Amino acid sequence: MRFSSCYIPTLKESPADAEVVSHKLLLRAGMVRRLTSGLYIYLPLGLKVIDKIANVIREEMAAAGFQELLLPMVQPADLWKETGRWEHYGKELLRFRDRNDREYCLGPTHEEVITDLVRGEVRSYRQLPVRLYQIQTKFRDEIRPRFGLMRGREFLMKDAYSFDADMEGAQKSYQLMYDAYVRIFTRLGLRFRAVEADTGSIGGNFSHEFMVLADTGEDTIAVCDSCDYAANLERAEAVWKGQVCTDACPAVKPVATPGAHTVEEVTALLGISPKQLVKTMLFSVDGETVAVLVRGDREVNPVKLKNLLKAQEVDLATTAAVEALTQAPLGFAGPVGLRLPIYADLELQGGTDYVTGANKGDTHLQHVDLNRDASITAWADLREVIEGDACPRCGGRLSLTRGIEVGHIFMLGLKYSSSMHAAFLDENGKEKLMIMGCYGIGVSRVAAAAIEQNHDDGGIVFPPPVAPFDCILLNLDPRDEKVTAEAEALYAILEKQGVDTLLDDREERPGVKFKDADLLGIPLQLVLGGKSLARGVVEAKDRRSGQKAELPLNGFAEAFSAWAETVRKAWAGRG
RNA sequence: CGGGAUGUGGCUCAGCUUGGCUAGAGCGCAGCGUUCGGGACGCUGAGGCCGCGCGUUCAAAUCGCGCCAUCCCGACCA
Numbered sequence: 001m002r003f004s005s006c007y008i009p010t011l012k013e014s015p016a017d018a019e020v021v022s023h024k025l026l027l028r029a030g031m032v033r034r035l036t037s038g039l040y041i042y043l044p045l046g047l048k049v050i051d052k053i054a055n056v057i058r059e060e061m062a063a064a065g066f067q068e069l070l071l072p073m074v075q076p077a078d079l080w081k082e083t084g085r086w087e088h089y090g091k092e093l094l095r096f097r098d099r100n101d102r103e104y105c106l107g108p109t110h111e112e113v114i115t116d117l118v119r120g121e122v123r124s125y126r127q128l129p130v131r132l133y134q135i136q137t138k139f140r141d142e143i144r145p146r147f148g149l150m151r152g153r154e155f156l157m158k159d160a161y162s163f164d165a166d167m168e169g170a171q172k173s174y175q176l177m178y179d180a181y182v183r184i185f186t187r188l189g190l191r192f193r194a195v196e197a198d199t200g201s202i203g204g205n206f207s208h209e210f211m212v213l214a215d216t217g218e219d220t221i222a223v224c225d226s227c228d229y230a231a232n233l234e235r236a237e238a239v240w241k242g243q244v245c246t247d248a249c250p251a252v253k254p255v256a257t258p259g260a261h262t263v264e265e266v267t268a269l270l271g272i273s274p275k276q277l278v279k280t281m282l283f284s285v286d287g288e289t290v291a292v293l294v295r296g297d298r299e300v301n302p303v304k305l306k307n308l309l310k311a312q313e314v315d316l317a318t319t320a321a322v323e324a325l326t327q328a329p330l331g332f333a334g335p336v337g338l339r340l341p342i343y344a345d346l347e348l349q350g351g352t353d354y355v356t357g358a359n360k361g362d363t364h365l366q367h368v369d370l371n372r373d374a375s376i377t378a379w380a381d382l383r384e385v386i387e388g389d390a391c392p393r394c395g396g397r398l399s400l401t402r403g404i405e406v407g408h409i410f411m412l413g414l415k416y417s418s419s420m421h422a423a424f425l426d427e428n429g430k431e432k433l434m435i436m437g438c439y440g441i442g443v444s445r446v447a448a449a450a451i452e453q454n455h456d457d458g459g460i461v462f463p464p465p466v467a468p469f470d471c472i473l474l475n476l477d478p479r480d481e482k483v484t485a486e487a488e489a490l491y492a493i494l495e496k497q498g499v500d501t502l503l504d505d506r507e508e509r510p511g512v513k514f515k516d517a518d519l520l521g522i523p524l525q526l527v528l529g530g531k532s533l534a535r536g537v538v539e540a541k542d543r544r545s546g547q548k549a550e551l552p553l554n555g556f557a558e559a560f561s562a563w564a565e566t567v568r569k570a571w572a573g574r575g
Numbered sequence: 576c577g578g579g580a581u582g583u584g585g586c587u588c589a590g591c592u593u594g595g596c597u598a599g600a601g602c603g604c605a606g607c608g609u610u611c612g613g614g615a616c617g618c619u620g621a622g623g624c625c626g627c628g629c630g631u632u633c634a635a636a637u638c639g640c641g642c643c644a645u646c647c648c649g650a651c652c653a
Contacts, residue, residue, distance in 0.1 A: 037646090
């Protein structure tokens, strides 16, 4: 393509409402424009990037034996009512009515539609497995869209679905996708990690997230330093291997703690360590209030509570509710005498002599033995993992890093096939439910994540497979006939070799072209001007390393191929 | 939804505290000239319901009230 005939509106300054790098650079490089909050226009160059990513995905999906189809974006409410998600999905599901007052929603995901399709077609185990996917626009009415393409309300997603006759087959489908995802993100040139994850509103038995490692990521993941265990913080297991403490504990004794309602204040006042304090947190779980106990230096992980109680919704109880139930101001709740289900973190079994709130203003209790003085409903892993915790697999050390979730694969099990009755006859003529899996990749988010991970002061540094063009050729003197003739000749050679090239033939000053070339992040840069032509060479620059080379005009094709190969290898082997 | 901030030519922003002449600058855009290897320079020019509405006032970009939009921090998720 010729720059002069392309619509690539680059910006010298970034719009004020862009905060994260990927958003700024996508705008500046003329790849996207915002229409309104959470809705983006993909300009030609941005669309090329999206297409590159989508094509890598398509190739790997095909290799894994999945076939592409396209489902409607608008979906009837009836299907969502069948699975119960019409009620449970929440406000992210945009609902509306048509002229006949029938209810619809915009698809935030497509389990209902695909299950409806397959249950209507598949009758026999002989037809299984069914493995399908689509690449399509999703709409989720996000509470707070932000970070440009990273969290839009409308976004492009690849979603795949598998239907198997038995668990063995389902495991295989899942593994096929796991392996395909590893290949996809590797091919796209991203540094990523597959982590164990919570299944969230999609539901199901277990899942893995694929996280692009970047400090600006919205998720925290726990990674083991010694083995390959990695998990989203929501799910990361906190192991407790201590001995259950049975030490004798003196009788419970109230102690005045005026105004001390935080862990810091209480421990400072009583001269104790946070480890000796029990923090009592009240949560509203599907409308019912429960208490959760963790050590003073720990945080409750609400997702673990939600999963333990198989609940739909878990929220921190309101201040009013806490004060009504404990009959004390916020900060003085304690398990002793509390008439609520009480769930205690396992780690608390490691001690007996604790300080807790007294359910009375300005008062705490000393010498509390949770087994003796409180009625614990259940002990469970309920705390959030922290840096330095032991790995649940190998006992190594866990460290926390940030990541951007670009893919998520779920073993759904019977979640949808049972509520929607997706059944088939097995070889004995017996009816069985299909075992499902679903597998998503945020295509537009991958584009943003690639930039978050690969950029410098000059702009984007696209991994070659994601870049909108393989190569950009700068004609520095478009008015000079000789230079232009040579540039056109080089351009023709490159195109003939299948190198997707952007020829910058604009009547702009050289500086403008250099800056734009860097900004766009195209991996291979070629520069031809009067100076280089006089020397019989074209200058070549590796966008990522900045390393320059000179390629002879005589025998350019071979020299270019060799140089491009070096750059590609440098990418593959980068640290 | 709670907390914080911002809305002034296409973009970045000044002006607002202390109301007052024709609302400014840089970039970008159009024309002409000089330039031409890392975002050139000069001259000329186009482009503004100062987010919207109501109010206060002789007079509002500026003060008050209401609304709207956008961005950032928390709960959602690819």
